Amino acid sequence: MTxxxxxxxxxxxxxRTQGLRKxxxxxxxxxxxxxxxxxxxxxxxxLAVMGPSGCGxxxxxxxxxxxxxxxxxxLWLDGKRIDRLSERxxxxxxxxxxxxxxxxxxxxxxxxxxxxxxxxxxIAGRSSRQAGVRALELLDQVGLAxxxxxxxxxxxxxxxxxxxxxxxxxxxxxxxxxxxxxxxxDSAATLEVLRLFDHLHASGQTLVIVTHDERVAATAxxxxxxxxxxxxxxxxxxxxxxxxxxxxxxxxx
Amino acid sequence: xxxxxxxxxxxxxxxxxxxxxxxxxxALGPLGEALNAGQIYVVLGRLEKTGLVxxxxxxxxxxxxxxxxxxxxxGQERVSEWLAEVTWPKPDLAExxxxxxxxxxxxxADPIGIVDAQRRELLRRLRDVQRAELExxxxxxxxxxxxxxxxxxxxxxxxxxxxxxxWTTRRRKQ
Numbered sequence: 001m002t003x004x005x006x007x008x009x010x011x012x013x014x015x016r017t018q019g020l021r022k023x024x025x026x027x028x029x030x031x032x033x034x035x036x037x038x039x040x041x042x043x044x045x046x047l048a049v050m051g052p053s054g055c056g057x058x059x060x061x062x063x064x065x066x067x068x069x070x071x072x073x074x075l076w077l078d079g080k081r082i083d084r085l086s087e088r089x090x091x092x093x094x095x096x097x098x099x100x101x102x103x104x105x106x107x108x109x110x111x112x113x114x115x116x117x118x119x120x121x122x123i124a125g126r127s128s129r130q131a132g133v134r135a136l137e138l139l140d141q142v143g144l145a146x147x148x149x150x151x152x153x154x155x156x157x158x159x160x161x162x163x164x165x166x167x168x169x170x171x172x173x174x175x176x177x178x179x180x181x182x183x184x185x186d187s188a189a190t191l192e193v194l195r196l197f198d199h200l201h202a203s204g205q206t207l208v209i210v211t212h213d214e215r216v217a218a219t220a221x222x223x224x225x226x227x228x229x230x231x232x233x234x235x236x237x238x239x240x241x242x243x244x245x246x247x248x249x250x251x252x253x
Numbered sequence: 254x255x256x257x258x259x260x261x262x263x264x265x266x267x268x269x270x271x272x273x274x275x276x277x278x279x280a281l282g283p284l285g286e287a288l289n290a291g292q293i294y295v296v297l298g299r300l301e302k303t304g305l306v307x308x309x310x311x312x313x314x315x316x317x318x319x320x321x322x323x324x325x326x327x328g329q330e331r332v333s334e335w336l337a338e339v340t341w342p343k344p345d346l347a348e349x350x351x352x353x354x355x356x357x358x359x360x361x362a363d364p365i366g367i368v369d370a371q372r373r374e375l376l377r378r379l380r381d382v383q384r385a386e387l388e389x390x391x392x393x394x395x396x397x398x399x400x401x402x403x404x405x406x407x408x409x410x411x412x413x414x415x416x417x418x419x420w421t422t423r424r425r426k427q
Contacts (some may be wrong), residue, residue: 214410
């Protein structure tokens with residue numbers, strides 16, 4: 001496919017991979033961490049990537065976010081091919097177009113919640129006033145306006161992850177990539193994060209979430225399953241109605 | 254509707270059928286929509302016949318009469334027994350398990366395909382229940398019930414993962 005054909009593609013297509021590969025080692029020791037993956041993510045979609053640990057799902061996410069370079073194949077974001085960007089181009093992409101959320105939050109311990117959220121905006125060249133206003137807006141959105149001045153150590157796990165999610169949004173990314181976002185959270189905190197993802201989804205944010213947590217996957221529009229580096233199954237979670245709930249409970253005996 | 258549930262709901266105070274229904278609806282939230290509105294009255298009638306509840310009085314209202322029911326001593330006793338009973342719904346996994354084994358043995362269907370189909374269905378249900386849970390207000394009783402169903406579905410999904418791993422390994426060995 002030529003560049004023209006690809007950019008012309010469906011308006012709603014935001015992220016696309018074609019034959020994407022990532023290999024480590026060589027000869028007998030060759031490991032195909034990501035093996036010929038074709039994936040399309042439309043604007044506003046929440047996609048979950050599931051699979052056992054070691055299946056390559058995190059590697060795939062790193063490729064999508066320009067944290068790592070593919071060994072082969074193509075990667076397109078918003079109509080632009082990004083797998084061949086220079087280091088500088090990749091850095092720009094990560095700063096402006098992609099929001100990252102990690103399992104271990106990756107907040108700066110010595111910065112307050114607000115400063116953590118501001119940081120990527122400041123790095124991207126916004127004024128400290130702009131960054132500050134935006135950070136407070138986002139902390140409000142994630143329900144933590146009253147914790148803006150707290151250090152991460154004074155926050156619960158769920159709150160830290162919500163700060164990290166606010167931070168991922170500060171530069172209005174095209175897509176948020178989340179790697180096991182609930183991996184370190186208990187069930188109540190998981191619910192907080194799921195509720196937030198639901199809000200993001202409703203606001204039209206595109207989300208790609210790598211997870212082995214069925215609860216997280218169940219909030220997605222679509223789930224793809226990975227095994228040994230390859231996509232093996234796709235599930236579209238549409239058409240759920242309340243009527244289904246009736247089948248789940250019985251009071252008869 | 255289980256008789257003991259209606260009995261136990263009545264243990265708080267003598268009540269009318271619609272009050273019991275309101276308590277049930279609070280406790281069940283969206284899951285209570287499955288209940289047939291008339292069922293409580295049918296159960297109350299049965300309980301009255303067996304002497305576990307008695308008619309305490311009839312309140313006249315503008316739109317007719319409403320019966321107030323109360324527990325009898327034997328009803329009280331039945332409630333206490335019920336509360337002390339340890340019950341656990343048996344997980345019904347054997348049928349699915351045997352389906353996989355039979356399908357593989359006869360070469361009729363791919364067990365992994367069967368697992369995948371089941372997984373899709375459970376994920377859809379998980380999505381529905383979780384959505385309902387997220388919509389419940391803070392402190393809702395129904396949210397706790399929905400959480401229980403979510404966790405069960407999650408356990409089933411993990412078991413399916415084990416099934417898939419197992420059948421994938423077997424296939425490789427063949």
